[in-house]
Amino acid sequence: MNKKATINYLIFLLILITLLILANYFYTAYVLTDTLLSRNEEQIEDNFRNTKILFSGGSHVMTGLSPDRIENSFNFSSLGENYAYTYYKLKYILESYDIRLNTLILPIDLQDFSSSRIKLIENEWHTNVWYWHKYINYENLKLIIKETSYLQWQTAKFFPVIGNGPSIIMKLRGSLINTDMKLGQQIRVNDFSKSDDQDKSAKFRAEWHLSNSETFDATMSDYFERILNLGKEYNLNILIVRFPVSEEYYKFSAEYLDIDEYYEKVYEITDKYDNIRILDYHDLFFDKDYFFNDPDHLNKNGADYLTDLIKKEIDM
């Protein structure tokens, strides 16, 4: 290899690395901070000292419970979060934070035990390592999903910009922050009753959650039990909630699984614990589509209404 060419290649490499570092810096400073995960992270840091009631889980919880209506509560959920991630997040804050929790709220919705929740991590774990590495180490991640790579984990940890181009586009289009977040709750304001085609979107959501997957996955039920055991260990009262969904969504979901059989299996697990109460609100808003943002997520009004009901249960 001649000297001039070698110098050229080194210059090229140097420019490339510099640009990557710069892109990563700008992404971390200006884009990442607008993401839901980052905002949730920032808010828990500000609020964990006062938090006694914690809402954990996926998007149904994140949009469906309003911590501003229950004193000392915080919504610590994230979109697509499954029981495995919830377990590690909960374990981390109980062990590492000076937090005095007394109540935990968990969802038991139709998609929560589905293997599609693992598929979601398999598809997306590498894009949010910057967030998850704090709560879950690589060895534990490997227990949940087999197809991982330590090098990729480390790369994604230090270069969150990798694989996150779509969020840069969203930032440039001004659509990255299109919802407010308050005490961890993502506030959604759409009115599903005004949707043009409720049936289609409900069908799509049910399909997204439940098609081509095992509806009661062993890994998910194992982590669910781990959460309950952790709650027992820390003397937490656990409220397990079947979140309200639209009637359309419920109807289409029934095409993918036997709902009664599904909940029999869930209750077989919960029956083993005496610190648990189950609150079934799945049909609470069957005739009130205006409380929904979309077929299976509550809007702010719906969330406030539901939170008030749950508050009464906590106070009992």
Place this chain on the structure above:
Amino acid sequence: MSLLSVDFLLFFLIIVIIYYVVSQKYRWVILLISSYYFYISWKPENIIFITLSTLVSYFIAIIISKSAFNRKKYLAVGVSFNLILLIGLKYFNFFSNSFRNFFQLFTIKFDSVFLNIVAVLGISFFTFKAISYLVDVYTKKYEPEKNIGKFALYISFFPQLMAGPIERADRFFNQLKKQKQNIQINIIKGLKIMLWGFLLKLVIADRLAITVNQIYNNIDNYQGSPLILGTYFFAFQIYCDFAGYSYIAIGAAKILGLDLMNNFLRPYLSKSIPEFWKRWHISLSSWFRDYLYIPLGGNRVKVGRWTLNIIIVFLVSGLWHGASWTFVIWGFIHGIYMIIHKLISKFKMKIIKNENNEIKNSFLKLLRIFITFHLILLAWIFFRANSVGDSIYIIKNIFVNITSTFQDIFLIIPRESILLIGALLFLVFIFQVIQERKGVINLLNKTPILFRWSLYIAIIFIILLFGQFAKNPFIYQQF
């Protein structure tokens, strides 16, 4: 270890350094060790089958070359062994199930046996390499390779182990012997080819796959526009996926100083189905031509026999892709296309000969590309669908309620993604057209260094930012 992982890049970097540090004489040893290491990193138990195929093929080839008599019998033993390995491990359960279903049609009870077999990675590729080698030694095209290590390397060479190209032994061994090395050119050329492969696979194919899977795995929920979108997307997904793999393999081999055969030549710009098969998965289609079609008589037979030959070749080709009737039907459709093409080609020639108008010729050319692409698209439905029933459902419903289902597309795929995918496909299209006319690399070499570097950096950034880094296996890796 996936070709797409950071682990592979590190592994490959180490191999390249060691490869160029050691003396030329022993470089093949480095490649052999790394190939076996690469294969073991997937599923250690698979090593048994590739080793068996290698050993049997190696010794039988030697025996064939030394025998004056019974050469055909030895060839039959060698080929049968590889075919039994392939059929036993890949198709046993498929045939067993098909027999059971067939007998059930006549209410005859047939107790099928199903084997709990693990999928052996790359088996369709390494057994085909072994078979072509045995046939070539039998036909005295070349002498068998004496060095068992080098032969094992030919069978297991890691860049092409999972999904080809199905390299011919003489080309491979000649390159090992020649050892012509311009390291700098090899590395730079190889890196450029790999980069293009990563772009096709990680950014385009895997992004399209999300939508295609969503639609094709839930077809009962769709009619009209989403089915059209899913089918178009699949055509580009499979091209970008497989061509992406081939470019990564060819680029990696190039860095190591080996030229693998080209596997794709812009197939969707084909003006006819026979042309498509000269441009799509070239290493496989030429394999079938040389080792199945020509031995069957090729086109030097009567029309009836030729028709049968074509159908046999395409049915086997379909079955090679996977143990499912959907693949068989896909192959059959292409066989029918080939026959129809032959029947109408005389008529078509007359039309073209009578035309001297350049604009009309260009229009006819575009029309032929358009028609060929859509015929291919129709066949892809069977290739991708999860069952024959699904394929029929799609064909029945693909033009139903097109306008009223248009909005459904945006439930499946966000507008941002459509824009991104559209832009990327346009980029690929432009590259293909330039490559077809002048050659991208030739054109690039004439541009200022600043432009070239900017382009390379832009492509690297597109891959890093928009790549789907979840481990999505290559489609052809599953064959």
